[in-house]
Amino acid sequence: xxxxxxxxxxxxxxxxxxxxxxxxxxxxxxxxxxxxxxxxxxxxxxxxxxxxxxxxxxxxxxxxxxxxxxxxxxxxxxxxxxxxxxxxxxxxxxxxxxxxxxxxxxxxxxxxxxxxxxxxxxxxxxxxxxxxxxxxxxxxxxxxxxxxxxxxxxxxxxxxxxxxxxxxxxxxxxxxxxxxxxxxxxxxxxxxxxxxxxxxxxxxxxxxxxxxxxxxxxxxxxxxxxxxxxxxxxxxxxxxxxxxxxxxxxxxxxxxxxxxxxxxxxxxxxxxxxxxxxxxxxxxxxxxxxxxxxxxxxxxxxxxxxxxxxxxxxxxxxxxxxxxxxxxxxxxxxxxxxxxxxxxxxxxxxx
Amino acid sequence: xxxxxxxxxxxxxxxxxxxxxxxxxxxxxxxxxxxxxxxxxxxxxxxxxxxxxxxxxxxxxxxxxxxxxxxxxxxxxxxxxxxxxxxxxxxxxxxxxxxxxxxxxxxxxxxxxxxxxxxxxxxxxxxxxxxxxxxxxxxxxxxxxxxxxxxxxxxxxxxxxxxxxxxxxxxxxxxxxxxxxxxxxxxxxxxxxxxxxxxxxxxxxxxxxxxxxxxxxxxxxxxxxxxxxxxxxxxxxxxxxx
Numbered sequence: 001x002x003x004x005x006x007x008x009x010x011x012x013x014x015x016x017x018x019x020x021x022x023x024x025x026x027x028x029x030x031x032x033x034x035x036x037x038x039x040x041x042x043x044x045x046x047x048x049x050x051x052x053x054x055x056x057x058x059x060x061x062x063x064x065x066x067x068x069x070x071x072x073x074x075x076x077x078x079x080x081x082x083x084x085x086x087x088x089x090x091x092x093x094x095x096x097x098x099x100x101x102x103x104x105x106x107x108x109x110x111x112x113x114x115x116x117x118x119x120x121x122x123x124x125x126x127x128x129x130x131x132x133x134x135x136x137x138x139x140x141x142x143x144x145x146x147x148x149x150x151x152x153x154x155x156x157x158x159x160x161x162x163x164x165x166x167x168x169x170x171x172x173x174x175x176x177x178x179x180x181x182x183x184x185x186x187x188x189x190x191x192x193x194x195x196x197x198x199x200x201x202x203x204x205x206x207x208x209x210x211x212x213x214x215x216x217x218x219x220x221x222x223x224x225x226x227x228x229x230x231x232x233x234x235x236x237x238x239x240x241x242x243x244x245x246x247x248x249x250x251x252x253x254x255x256x257x258x259x260x261x262x263x264x265x266x267x268x269x270x271x272x273x274x275x276x277x278x279x280x281x282x283x284x285x286x287x288x289x290x291x292x293x294x295x296x297x298x299x300x301x302x303x304x305x306x307x308x309x310x311x312x313x314x315x316x317x318x319x320x321x322x323x324x325x326x327x328x329x330x331x332x333x334x335x336x337x338x339x340x341x342x343x344x345x346x347x348x349x350x351x
Numbered sequence: 352x353x354x355x356x357x358x359x360x361x362x363x364x365x366x367x368x369x370x371x372x373x374x375x376x377x378x379x380x381x382x383x384x385x386x387x388x389x390x391x392x393x394x395x396x397x398x399x400x401x402x403x404x405x406x407x408x409x410x411x412x413x414x415x416x417x418x419x420x421x422x423x424x425x426x427x428x429x430x431x432x433x434x435x436x437x438x439x440x441x442x443x444x445x446x447x448x449x450x451x452x453x454x455x456x457x458x459x460x461x462x463x464x465x466x467x468x469x470x471x472x473x474x475x476x477x478x479x480x481x482x483x484x485x486x487x488x489x490x491x492x493x494x495x496x497x498x499x500x501x502x503x504x505x506x507x508x509x510x511x512x513x514x515x516x517x518x519x520x521x522x523x524x525x526x527x528x529x530x531x532x533x534x535x536x537x538x539x540x541x542x543x544x545x546x547x548x549x550x551x552x553x554x555x556x557x558x559x560x561x562x563x564x565x566x567x568x569x570x571x572x573x574x575x576x577x578x579x580x581x582x583x584x585x586x587x588x589x590x591x592x593x
Contacts, residue, residue: 043593086556094558116592205534206484213533222528224484248528284488287499287526294500296488301500312500 036123044117054117058110065106072099189348193341195227195243197322202228203247203271203332211331212247217269220288223247225271227334242342244274245322246284247332248304250291256306264323266332271322272308275343276300278315293319316345377452384453387446391427400457405431412522413460414451419518421447433502434525461521468541469513471548478542485530486543493563494547499526509551513544 044051075095082088133141149155184191202211206224209231217223225245230236252268264270272293276283281297286304292311293302300313308319320342323335341349389398395406402408409416420426424438442450451463483492491497494508503526508516517540523529535543561568 087554090556090558112588121592207480216531216533218529218531220523220529221531221534223534282488285499285505286528287503288523288528289526290500292500296497299500 039122042117042121045121051118054113058114058118061106061110061113063106065103065110068099068102068104068106070099072096072103075099192343192346192349195337195342196230196233196239197227197243197245197334197337199334199336200327201334202327203245203324203334204228204230206244207231213330214266214269214326214332215330217247217249217332219249219251219268221247221249222284222286222288224274224284242275244282245271246274246286246293247271248286248288248291250304254291254305258307261307261321261323263325264321264335266324266326269324269332270304271324271332271334272302272304272319273322273338273342275319276315277310277317277319277344278313280343283319380449380452381456383446384449384451384456387442387450388453391441392450395428400454409454409457411458411460412454414455414463415461415518416522416524417451417454418447418463419515419522419524421450423515425524434504437506461518464514464517464521464537464540468517468537469544470541471513471545473538473542473545475542475545475549477539478544478546481535481539482543482546485535489527491563491565493560494550495563497564508547511547513548516544516547 044054079091079095081092154161203225204211206226211228212223225247226240227243230239233239249269255265255268274282274284276295278298278300281295283293283295285294285296291304293304298314300315301311302308302319303311307321310318320338320340322338324332325335327333395403396409397403400409421442422440424440425435427441428435429438489497489505490508496505496507498504519527520530520540561572
C-alpha cells in the first residue's frame with residue numbers, strides 16, 4: 001500500500017493529546033513533521049535530449065558490465081597461471097579481478113542510475129501494517145494442529161512420543177563427547193605452568209639446534225635460543241612457543257641482581273623468556289647500548305639490567321628468567337625450568 | 352710493537368691481498384689514518400681512540416666497524432641524537448681504508464669481510480629462515496625496517512651493500528646487537544645477504560607492496576581508499592538526481 005504525494009506525510013504523525021490521560025507527554029513544543037519537499041521535475045522529465053542521454057548512460061554501464069565479464073574470461077585464458085612463476089599469478093588474478101569488478105559494478109551503477117534519473121521521481125510513503133493474521137487464518141491454523149494431533153495420535157500414543165523425545169535428546173551427545181576430546185587431554189593448567197627446560201638441558205641455537213659455548217657469547221651479542229632436542233619432538237612448535245629464550249651478554253657490573261638470583265647468570269650472560277607477559281608476542285628487539293627489550297606488538301619495554309622489569313607499556317610482569325650455568329665442556333645449560341609460568345596471565349596463575 | 356700490531360691489523364684487513372702489501376705501505380696507511388683520525392674523530396673518541404664521555408673507545412672495534420660507520424656516512428656524526436644518521440660519505444675510499452687500518456692497528460677486532468661471502472649466491476631459503484629468527488623482529492620480515500624505542504629505529508635494508516650488511520652483523524653498530532662469527536657463521540651471513548639481495552631483485556608477487564610495512568600502511572590504504580569509496584558511493588546513492 002503506497003500513498004503518493006508530499007501532503008500525506010503529516011497525517012501519519014498526527015497525535016491526539018486527549019487520547020492518553022496521565023501519560024504526561026508534552027505536546028506543545030513537538031516538532032512538526034515538515035513532510036516532503038515540493039516535487040521538482042528532473043531534467044530528464046523536461047528535456048527529451050537529456051532523457052535520451054541518461055538512457056544512453058545506463059545502457060553504457062550495462063554494456064561495460066558485458067565487456068567486463070567477457071574480458072574476465074578472455075584474460076583468464078590469455079594470461080594463464082604458469083606453475084612456478086609468481087608474476088603470472090599476479091597478472092592473472094589482477095586482470096580477472098578487474099573484469100569481474102567491471103561486470104558486477106556495471107550492473108549496479110547502471111541500475112541505480114536508471115532508478116535515479118529515469119524511473120518515476122515522486123517521493124513515496126509506505127505505511128507499516130499490522131502483522132496479526134485474520135481471525136479466519138488463526139482458526140484455520142488451530143484446526144490444522146488439532147487435526148495433525150488426531151491423525152498422528154501424538155498425545156494418545158505416549159510411548160511413541162516419549163521414545164522419540166528421548167532419541168532426539170540423545171542424538172547430539174556423541175558430538176559433544178567427540179568435540180570435547182579436541183581439547184588437550186592433559187590438564188591445560190599444568191601445560192601452561194611448565195616448559196621442557198629442565199636441569200642440564202643445553203641452550204642451543206635457533207633453528208640449527210647447535211649447543212652454545214659460553215665463550216661464543218661476546219659482549220653485545222644476542223642469541224635466539226631453543227632447548228636441546230626440541231627439533232626432534234613431534235610437538236616441536238607447541239613446545240617452542242613456550243620455551244623460546246633470548247640470550248644476551250652484558251658487563252656483569254651492569255646487572256642489578258636481586259637476592260636469590262645471584263647464580264642465575266653466568267659471567268654476565270643472562271637468559272630470559274622470549275614470550276611477552278602481556279599477550280605472548282615474541283619479545284626480541286634488543287638494544288645493545290640501552291639494554292632495553294622492546295615488544296613489537298604493543299611496545300612493552302623490559303630493562304635487562306634490572307631483571308627484565310617492565311619500564312613501559314601494557315605488560316604487567318617482568319619476563320621470567322631462565323637460570324643458566326655451564327656444563328663440564330663449557331656449554332651453556334639450564335639449571336632448572338623457569339621458576340614461574342612464562343607468557344601472558346591466565347586464570348589459575350597464582351602470582 | 353706498534354709495527355707488529357699494524358701488520359697484524361692490516362693483515363686482517365687485506366687477507367686476500369696481504370702478500371702484495373709491503374710493510375712500508377701499511378705503515379704509511381697507519382700514519383695517514385692517524386692524522387685523519389686526529390683531525391676528524393679525536394674530538395669525541397679521544398686522541399688515542401680511548402673514548403670519552405660522549406663516545407666509546409675504538410680500541411678493538413676492528414676495521415669492519417670503521418668501514419661501516421665511515422663508509423655509510425654515519426661517522427663523523429653531524430649531531431648527537433637518538434642514533435647517528437646515514438648521510439653522504441665524508442671521505443674517499445683511500446681515506447676510509449687508511450682510517451680503518453689505523454683503528455685496526457690499535458687492537459684486534461673484526462676485519463673487513465672477504466668478498467667470497469658478499470656475492471649473494473648463497474642459499475636464499477636458509478638465509479630467509481635465519482633472517483626471520485635473528486633480524487626480522489627489528490628490520491621487518493621484508494627488510495623494510497621499523498621503529499625502536501625513544502626515537503631510535505632499525506633501518507630499511509633495501510639497497511644496502513652486501514659488505515655493509517655483513518659489517519653491521521659482525522660489529523653491531525649503535526643499538527644493533529652483535530652477531531659474531533660463532534653465532535651466525537660467515538656462510539650463514541652470506542645466506543642472509545643472498546636473501547636480502549633476492550628481495551631487492553624480485554618485485555612483490557602480491558602487487559603493490561605499500562612499503563612492506565604490514566598492517567600500518569595496509570590499514571591506512573583501506574581506511575582512505577576503501578572507506579573513502581564506500582562513503583562516495585553512499586553519497587551518490589542517496590543524492591537526488593538533477
